[in-house]
Amino acid sequence: MGDKTGGGTLPGHVGIIMDGNGRWARRKGLARTSGHTEGLKTARRIVEAASKRGIRYLTLFVFSTENWRRAAQEVDFIMSLVKQHLTRELDFYRENHIRIRHTGDTDGLAPDIRAEIDQALGDTRNFDGMQVILALNYGGRNAIVRAARRFLRQCGGETADLDEDAITRNLDNPDVPDPDLIIRTAGEFRTSNFLMWEAAYAEYFITDKFWPDFCTEDFDTALAVYAARERRFGAVTR
Numbered sequence: 001m002g003d004k005t006g007g008g009t010l011p012g013h014v015g016i017i018m019d020g021n022g023r024w025a026r027r028k029g030l031a032r033t034s035g036h037t038e039g040l041k042t043a044r045r046i047v048e049a050a051s052k053r054g055i056r057y058l059t060l061f062v063f064s065t066e067n068w069r070r071a072a073q074e075v076d077f078i079m080s081l082v083k084q085h086l087t088r089e090l091d092f093y094r095e096n097h098i099r100i101r102h103t104g105d106t107d108g109l110a111p112d113i114r115a116e117i118d119q120a121l122g123d124t125r126n127f128d129g130m131q132v133i134l135a136l137n138y139g140g141r142n143a144i145v146r147a148a149r150r151f152l153r154q155c156g157g158e159t160a161d162l163d164e165d166a167i168t169r170n171l172d173n174p175d176v177p178d179p180d181l182i183i184r185t186a187g188e189f190r191t192s193n194f195l196m197w198e199a200a201y202a203e204y205f206i207t208d209k210f211w212p213d214f215c216t217e218d219f220d221t222a223l224a225v226y227a228a229r230e231r232r233f234g235a236v237t238r
């Protein structure tokens with residue numbers, strides 16, 4: 001849940017659907033892969049800004065369970081970018097005290113990527129600043145199914161015990177609070193299977209800007225818009 005700060009309300013957990021890399025590249029007459037390279041630079045800038053603003057959790061939608069439908073060359077490129085980033089940026093995370101987490105289906109990831117993720121998780125596990133949750137091979141429905149399976153494995157199938165709390169407790173990172181704010185770039189009004197369970201009461205901020213063009217001012221605008229929203233969670237407040 002958001003904290004009250006400086007007269008506004010700062011979201012405790014922000015999720016970002018980083019969309020529009022391909023369109024950004026096409027508009028410039030470049031290959032889609034250039035859009036992903038540029039998108040990674042944006043991600044780095046926004047991680048830094050979010051950490052400075054005091055955001056506690058930032059979930060970045062990096063690759064969805066549906067993104068395997070793309071050309072193998074594009075998929076390979078994105079995976080290699082992720083791998084490079086995780087191996088080279090430890091200093092950046094150390095300087096900013098940022099802890100890396102992962103959400104998504106690890107079974108579908110190549111062993112080398114899994115190893116890099118495990119390494120980054122281990123290397124940053126004691127950093128007490130913002131937590132960046134990388135949603136990689138992530139799908140909201142897949143996450144719910146995996147949570148239900150974890151529950152069944154532990155509890156032996158007592159259906160009466162399978163309640164909302166049981167699903168929440170069995171998600172990939174049960175200690176991470178629900179997102180307060182979800183930002184989507186590139187103007188699409190859909191969730192694309194992002195945080196289906198956790199986003200039940202998230203506030204959405206959608207901008208037409210493509211992800212590589214999204215800047216810290218845009219992030220601050222999203223925070224300001226969020227601060228002005230009235231969240232009712234189904235209740236009547238006036």
Ligand code: IPE
Nearest residue numbers: 018019020021022023024062
């Ligand atoms: C977001 O940009 C990155 C991923 C989904 C991996 P896109 O690659 O979806 O860019 P558009 O939507 O085609 O412009």
Ligand code: IPE
Nearest residue numbers: 017018019061062063064192
């Ligand atoms: C959502 O973007 C996934 C990520 C940002 C990683 P997509 O580009 O895959 O979403 P759709 O296909 O437009 O719904």
Ligand code: MG
Nearest residue numbers: 019020021022
């Ligand atoms: Mg897209």
